[in-house]
Amino acid sequence: MTTATTERCAAFRRLHHTDRPLLLPNAWDHASGAALARRGFRALGTTSLGVAAAAGLPDATGAAREETLALARGLARLPVLVSVDIEGGFSDRPEEVAVLAAELAAAGVVGVNIEDGRSEGTLAPLGRQCEVITAVKERVPELFVNARTDTHWFPALAGETAPPLSAALERAEAYVRAGADGVFVPGLTDEKDIATLVRDLGQAPLNVLFAPGRHRYEVLAELGVGRVSCGSLLFRAALHRAVELAWSIEHPDADPSNLLSYEQAQTLSYDFEAELPEDPPITG
Known part of the structure; x- marks a missing residue:
């Protein structure tokens, strides 16, 4: 790591x-990242759903590894600090994630986001996830590791009640002990729970x-x-x-539909496959 990158990591x-x-x-592509940088944001991340869906791939399966790397290299040349969502690390082996x-x-x-949720709706074994975090920090200690736990995210997607906060806290504290610099709990909305996690x-x-809302x-x-x-909010918006x-050009009186949900955006990579002809016509 260069001195300049080390200083950027510290910043x-x-x-x-x-x-x-x-x-x-x-950001989900170079243009969105460049536009955000031009607007004056000091730092930006990438959205794994946006990167995967833009490439016609499913999120959280490791399928978009090369697209993620290519985007990261381009965004890192912009005058903005960049953190990259690497899903679960694109590997089950801690040394490969490192x-x-x-x-x-x-x-x-300057940073990475590593999640413990898996595509089938389960959480990675706590011990193995800690090994991944430790391996990354030992290999690149300056890099900001944001350890994400999906204890509340999966219930939020399914419209179910979140588990006790202790479930997130157990993983969060373990990840910090393993070397994580920060903790990410998507799906966490209750203000009392947020205050408790901040304190603990x-x-x-x-x-x-x-x-x-x-x-x-x-x-x-x-x-x-x-x-x-x-x-993925900006990508879906x-x-x-x-x-x-586009729709309003021909239908000026049409009511706007709701914002795409995470699930709807996720299915863009395969929703229409069964309907496509074997050799679809080229339409430009």
Whole structure:
């Protein structure tokens, strides 16, 4: 890692320890990242759903590894600090995840997001996930590792009640002991639970996934949250706006539909496969 990247990693770390949360918008391609950088955001992340869906691939399965790497290399050349969502690490072997992290750091990336959720709706074994985090930090100690736990995310997607906060806290504390610099609990919306996690995590900043209608940035700041991520929100909003704008040309009186859900965006990679002819015509 170059001296410049080491300094950028330190700058990124400091952004998590101010009196206001780091607002981290998430890009899905180079153009979206460049536009966010031009708007003045100091840092940005990537969205694994956006990267995968834009390539016609499913999220959280490891299928978009090469697309993620290619995007990261390009974004790291922009005048903005870049953290990359690497899903579960694109490997079950801690040493291979560490090699990937080192490759990203060599390209100028300052952070990674590693999740414990698996595509079949289960959580990775706690011990193995801790081994992954430790391996990454031993290989690239300067890199900011944001350890994500999906204890609340899977119930949120299914419309179910979240488990006791202790489930997230157990994993969060274990990940911090393993070397994680911050903890990410998507699906966490209850203000009391957020305040409890902030308190119990101590110096490790809590990352919250912004939920429109459920969160307010100023309230999250008051609760002590260190980072607020947009996840796939911007990607889904961009798709929604583009589709509705195109539709409105021919149907000016049409009512706009709801924003694409995570599940709807996820199925874009295979929703129409059964309907496609064997040799679809080229339409430009």
